[in-house]
Amino acid sequence: MLDLLLAHGGATATTLGERLPVTRQAVAKHLGVLDRGRPGAHEADGARAPL
Template identity: 80%
Template structure:
């Protein structure tokens, strides 16, 4: 079962705009909402809201710089998030392998000829 922090994480990384923002911050370093909005197809206000979601999930932190606020990826939290997402992915992979084995067993049973019982002889 997920915890609220997990829910914040999933919500944060579930949006393609926020994933793109993380990419921009990772490749270009700390940036303001205005600079990010210049590279995204959304308004500065929308960028600010997306940054708020990323900040609540702990994926970015903000540093005041004069009148500006610079956002930067929290690499330690991103590493924890990546590990958590990988763990969930591995868990689902295992579940899907079990489902596949069950489905294959059912399919084999459907196609096998019925076996003669002792009563039939």
């Protein structure tokens, strides 16, 4: 998943799910975990920085 994100400069859960042997829901869950682990993932105004 990380390789796909880096290679394509970001992607949706649907796009990643089409390329991986897991469900879109599983991809979305993994993206959520990655997002929570990123320093600065949330801006001061509450907006989310893009993955």
